[in-house]
Amino acid sequence: MxxxxxxxxxxxxxxxxxxxxxxxxxxxxxxxxxxxxxxxxxxxxxxxxxxxxxxxxxxxxxxxxxxxxxxxxxxxDLTLRPVINATGVILHTNLGRAPLATEAIRHVAETAGQYSNLEYDLEGGGRGKRDQHTDRLFARLLGAERTLVVNNNAAAVFLALHALAEGGEVIVSRGELIEIGGAFRIPDICAQSGARLCEVGTTNRTRIDDYAAAVNERTRVLMRVHPSNFRMVGFTERPELAEVVRLGRERNLLVLEDLGSGCLLDFSPLGIRDEPPAAASIAAGVDVVTFSGDKMLGGPQAGILAGKREPLEAIRRNPLFRALRVDKMMIAALAATVTLYLKDDRKAIPALRMITMTREEISARAERLAGRISSLADFSAKLEDGESVVGGGSTPGQSLPTRLVAVEHQRLSATSLEAALRRSSPPVIARIDNDRLLLDLRTVFEEQEGEIIRAFEESGGNDER
Structure with a gap:
């Protein structure tokens, strides 16, 4: 030195x-x-x-x-921060999936900030069960005899298999042995649960006779898995759900269906197909249905198990149920969200409001925002047609028509502009295509539009002309 x-x-x-x-x-x-x-x-x-x-x-x-x-x-500084999602991906996994409804946020704050009757029976004055706060709500919404809530859908599937099929066999179609994000693989979950997987059919074609031929004295469960994040097209076949349920009844076997993203409504009028509502599966006679709380349901992260009372009670008695149970904040958020469904107040649930938003609604807002951006020195913005997606491992290959705000800057590249917006406070997350920055207002709350303008002002170092 x-x-x-x-x-x-x-x-x-x-x-x-x-x-x-x-x-x-x-x-x-x-x-x-x-x-x-x-x-x-x-x-x-x-x-x-x-x-x-x-x-x-x-x-x-x-x-x-x-x-x-x-x-x-x-x-x-706290590292978990609010961001503005201008990507048009409604259930953006990296951005926290479904934003909570205002009523859900209020109920969480109200019950988490003080003592609550989480496990207390106000009528009898003794110990209660935390299931009581969501069980009756889901019973009314889905027509289920019993409902349980755990911390996510992977846990729900694992717990159901562990409680109902440990030491026995689970029959699943080869075409449904899926993997979703985070290396969640149905075969791995089944193996960890202590159940033995029995694959039937082929990747693209499975018939009810394949299930029937595989049933033996070790069989405990017939499992059906909704392929949430991919679709097979062409020369394909799978049995109807009613056929699987009928076989289960004939052979005295339980039927378990993993619906994944947890759709509670019929979105086919919007062009979103192949997302079966949970209530339809329960009405068809499925013994246990599992699905997520923070995807198409629009609530907090949770795994919901719904269906027949007897198998659900067996699942609840399993020692792992306590290890996977949810806390008061998740229960409060989920109960408030389900209550909005029961009130038919779907517009109050942000994810549902975004899914059902029309192209015309988005276009009107995009026109105003493009005008404000174009009024900034060195910026230009115009509208163009585009597509939003639901995301969250649901509705693969399907999109929602939207109007995008395409932004360009005289000196800054789209990459530089995107990085500057990402570093703003709050961060604005956009997408890039052909060296243009694209904003999709389907996933932007109206009150956030002013913050987007401020982020552009700071990124370009300019004020409005």
């Missing part, structure tokens, strides 16, 4: 000296001493490394102070 670098190292202030400076004393009062001390030591360590590598020729205490403040504030 040369003498100049050694001299710089000697000029580095001591930690206590830095902590005594006014800016850091004020910072300590806001965020606490521990964070400030840790950040100071980390910044000083980095500074010594830069000097040793010959990257610094001078040392500024003021600059060092600013680095410590920035590092500390970065550590103090």
């Amino acid at each position: 040369n003498p100049a670098d050694v001299s710089l190292l000697r000029q580095i202030p001591a930690v206590d000296e830095l902590l005594g400076r006014p800016a850091l004393r004020e910072l300590e009062a806001r965020v606490g001493r521990r964070l400030v001390v840790d950040s100071t030591r980390r910044v000083l360590q980095g500074l010594r490394g830069r000097i040793a590598r010959g990257e610094l020729k001078s040392l500024s205490v003021q600059s060092l102070e600013r680095d410590i403040v920035a590092a500390t504030e970065g550590e103090a």
Whole structure:
């Protein structure tokens, strides 16, 4: 190390000296001493490394102070942040899937901020069950005899197989041995549950006779899996659900159906097909239906098991049910969301409102936003036709018509603009196509449009003309 670098190292202030400076004393009062001390030591360590590598020729205490403040504030910030989703992907897995309804948020805040009757029977004055807050609601909505809630649909499928088929066999069509995001594979879940998988049929064609031929004394469950995130077309065949249910009754076997995304409504009038409503499966006689809470249902992350009382009670008695059960906040959000379905107030559920939004509604909002963006110096924006998707591993190959705001900047590339919007507060997440930034207002709340304009102003360093 040369003498100049050694001299710089000697000029580095001591930690206590830095902590005594006014800016850091004020910072300590806001965020606490521990964070400030840790950040100071980390910044000083980095500074010594830069000097040793010959990257610094001078040392500024003021600059060092600013680095410590920035590092500390970065550590103090919560990392889970709200973002503006302008991608047009309604159930964006990376952006938290379904946003909660205002009523669900209110109910969570109301019950989480104080004591509640989570497991208390207000009528009898004794211990209650946390299932009571969602069981009766789902019974009315789906026509189910019994409902249980666990922390996600993968847990629901695993728990059902473990409780109903451990040590026995589960018959599944080869065409339904799917994998969804996060390496969730039906064969793996079945193996971990302690049940033995019995594959029938072929990848593209399975008949009810294939199921019937595979039944033996070890068979416990006939399983049907909805292929949520892919579709097979062409020379394909699968038995009707009613046929599987009939075979289950004839052979005294339980029928389990994993619906995945958990659609509760018929969206076929909107062009969204092949998403069977859970109530239809229960009405068809399926013993246990499982589905997600934070996808097409539009609620919090949860796995719902609904159907016949006897198998559901067997699942509830399984020791793993307690390990997978949900907390009061999830119950509050789910109960409030289901209540909105019962009130037929679907517009109050953001995911449903976005799915049912018409192209004309989006076009009117997009026209206004494009005008405001075009009024910023160096920006131009125009409307073009496009497609939104439901996302969340549902409705593959299907889309919703929309109107996109295509934005260009005279100096900044679309990639640079996208990165600048992503770094804004709140971050705006958009998409890029042919070096143009695209905004889909289907997934943007109206009150967020002003924040989008501010993000563009900051990204281009301009004010409205």
